[in-house]
Amino acid sequence: MDKNLLLQDVLAHLQADLEQATLAALSAHEAATHEENVAENKYDTLGLEAAYLASGQARRVEELRQTLITWRQLRPRPFDDAQGIELGALIQLLDEQDEERWLFLGPQGASMKLQQAGHTIQVLGSAAPLGRALLGKAVGDEVRFGEQCFEVLAVE
Template identity: 80%
Template sequence: MDKNLLQEQVLAQLQADLQQAQRAAQTAHEAATHEENVAENKYDTLGLEAAYLASGQARRVEELRQTLITWRQLRPRPFDAAQGIALGALVLLVDAQERERWLFLGPQGASMKLQQQGLEIQVLGSAAPLGRALLGKGPGDEVRLAAAGGVQSFEVLAVE
């Protein structure tokens, strides 16, 4: 699989998310500053609510900008067994029920599923519990995670 193509797909999705968030932030700002939303009394909170929404939307836009910056700086490299799994690694895991899943490990902030060569690849941030557990591991290593339903076990089958 092509990790650079996966990164391009992540960047395209993040850019689309950013554009959508910018439109939402603009709409929320317009609502917060519209003359019809000026409070007529202390119980009229429509303008205040719109301002809170606009503030939240602006924070989301900034988070997406930062995520885009970190993903643009990522340079996927071939797997180095001495270093173990690192950012930019493409990892094949198998769980206790023998279900295989591909993960593309990157900086935080871009959780999504992608398709490549007919396979589904979960994009996972290194700050996620599974992402943290995978760092430094290699093929044949076992990863265990505490989950709501008990402990989940995965074996690393391959790393690219």
């Protein structure tokens, strides 16, 4: 599997999410500032509710911008046994039910599933509990995540 293609897929998904969130934020802002939403009495809260929504949408846009910037800076490198698993690693795990899972470890903020070479790859941030548990591990290591236990089968 190609980590650089996976990174491009993550960036494309994040860009699409940012565009969608930006449109939602603009729409919410227009609703909050529209003349029909001016309060007519103290019980008329439609404008206030629209303003809260617009504020939340604006925060979401900024979070996505920051996530996109962080992910654009990621440069996946070949696995180094001396360093162990680090950001940009493509990891194959085996769970206790002998099911294999593929993970692509990156910065926080981009949880999604991607398809490549007939495999489903879970994109996972290093701040996630499993992501933190994987950092520094190598092939053959066991990783505990809550009640679950995984074996690291391969790292690219």
